[in-house]
Amino acid sequence: MKNPFKFGTIVEGEYFTDRTEELESIKQLLNSDNHLILISPRRFGKSSLVKRAVTQVARPCISLNLQMVVSVEGLAAMILKEVFKLHPWEKLKHLLSSFRVVPTISTTPSGEAIDITFQATTDATVLIEDALQLVEKVSEKGESMVVVFDEFQELMGLDKGIDKRLRAIIQNQRHVNYIFLGSQESMMTEIFERKRSPFYRFGVLMHLDRIPHSNFSQYISERLSDNFVSKVNVVEQILATTRCHPYYTQQLAALVWDMLTYKKMNEAEVVDQAITTLVRTHDFDFERIWLNFNKTDRSILMGLVNSVQLANNRRLPTSTMYSSVKRLMQSGYVIKLDTFEIEDPFFARWIRQRQG
Ligand SMILES: Nc1ncnc2c1ncn2[C@@H]1O[C@H](COP(=O)(O)OP(=O)(O)OP(=O)(O)O)[C@@H](O)[C@H]1O
Ligand SMILES: [Mg+2]
Structure with missing residues (x-):
């Protein structure tokens, strides 16, 4: 008998539940020229939901995890690699000739692209421009592609002004839908809701909650x-x-x-x-994590375990408390839905046990 529960990776088929309204909204959006911004804490089901929507509308999709990219050049290479997974690179070879910096592609004996590098260039933006232009051209000729940027807030760390340049490229495209996923609520809101940000209100904003x-x-x-x-x-x-x-x-x-x-x-x-x-x-991990927290962090976490809401935590000055909460949220240990809470219920249990 097979265990009917699944955790960790994307869930599909019988493992997937609920999200009916969200699924409909995303499918409708994919039938328009608009883009989607989907925000939730880690492991709430963003990837699974998007995968289901994209599969149901039968659209080709590439997914780019920005946590796995350390440079603009790396992002361009990742885009190409993903495109070549959908279309063998030999078929797209002719389109590569228009690239301003032609990539060097190493392949497996069966022709799969495994490593993509570019010659050194002073302006890596052209690499992204050309790579996303390829996505647009491929979309124009066939099924229009969906491009998912996972942990999109990480883009900001790649290069100064990269947001502005990326937006300039995307806004001229007509055949691609972009989906921006992010788990850092405050940074995502900053990117998509701050008036001066290049991505201000760039798409439909959706927050994913827990499953009812x-x-x-x-x-x-x-x-x-x-x-x-x-x-x-x-x-x-x-x-x-x-x-x-x-x-x-x-x-x-x-x-x-x-x-x-x-x-x-x-x-x-x-x-x-x-x-x-x-x-x-998880005892060993929890202990290691705990030892890395400072006293303010610990005090806040112990308060949350005992259901003391932040406003009632009288032991700390307000500003110290909120900067610590901000840090804990950025690192994912605390999330805010209706109230602030410890993200991992087992970590919360561990803290409670240690408190005696
Ligand atoms: N609709 C769903 N029905 C049932 N379980 C789900 C659903 N969505 C998510 N889960 C559970 O949550 C886990 C994480 O899902 P998923 O990887 O899609 O989330 P995510 O938000 O993309 O996570 P990450 O922040 O790590 O990228 C799944 O392995 C599954 O156990
Ligand atoms: Mg995911």
Whole structure:
């Protein structure tokens, strides 16, 4: 029997749940000339949602993770590499001749492009221009492409003024939809909502929330055997712990399923046991992370664990507190949905246990 829960990578098919409205909106958007900005904390399901929408409208898509790029030249090479995954480079060879800096492409014996380099150039913008122009040309001739920039806020670190130049290229294109994904809410808002930013209101802005409780409880319930008499309690305990966070819910549910199915564990204890196991598994990492926090960070995290909202944390000066929260949010340890909360429910549990 296969574990019916999946976590970590993109979920499709029977592993994917909810997001009906979001899916419709994205599909409609892909049928227009507009672009999408999709923001949520890490592992809320951005990539899975976009993949599903793109698949359902049957559009070719390339995905560029800006966390994996360290230079403008690297981004241009990544774009080309992704395009060559969809169209063998031999077929596009003639289009490469118009490049101002012609790339050197090494291929596998079967003709797959594996490494792309450019000769040194003083202005790397032309590399991006030519690479995205190739995307536009390919789109013009066939199915129009969708280009996904993942962790788009990382673009800013590549080169000064790169945002302005990228926008100048994209705004003249007519056959490509761009999707900008980001998990750093404040930086993404800065890029797309600040009036002076080149990307100000560049597309439709969408925030992805957790999966609604009613949907997730049904999803989990359907995947647990009807032989469990206290199934409802098990489901409720899982969701109370993870607060419907897509990734952590799937992770905890997967372990609970394993423990019920293979270890025949007692239903009344299984969720607690699974949580203990997950906390223990990450003990070493949690400890290392904790030791790297300063005292203000620790105080804030301990307050959040005990449901003390920031405004009620009287032990710290307000400005110190907010700069620390900002840092914790940028590094992803704290997220803000309705209120501020610790992103990882198992880390929160670890902190609570250590507090005694
Ligand atoms: N619609 C969904 N239905 C069920 N589970 C989901 C859904 N969306 C996300 N998940 C769970 O969350 C995990 C992360 O999803 P995904 O990788 O799509 O998120 P992401 O926001 O792109 O993450 P990252 O910030 O790491 O890029 C999935 O492996 C799955 O366990
Ligand atoms: Mg993703």
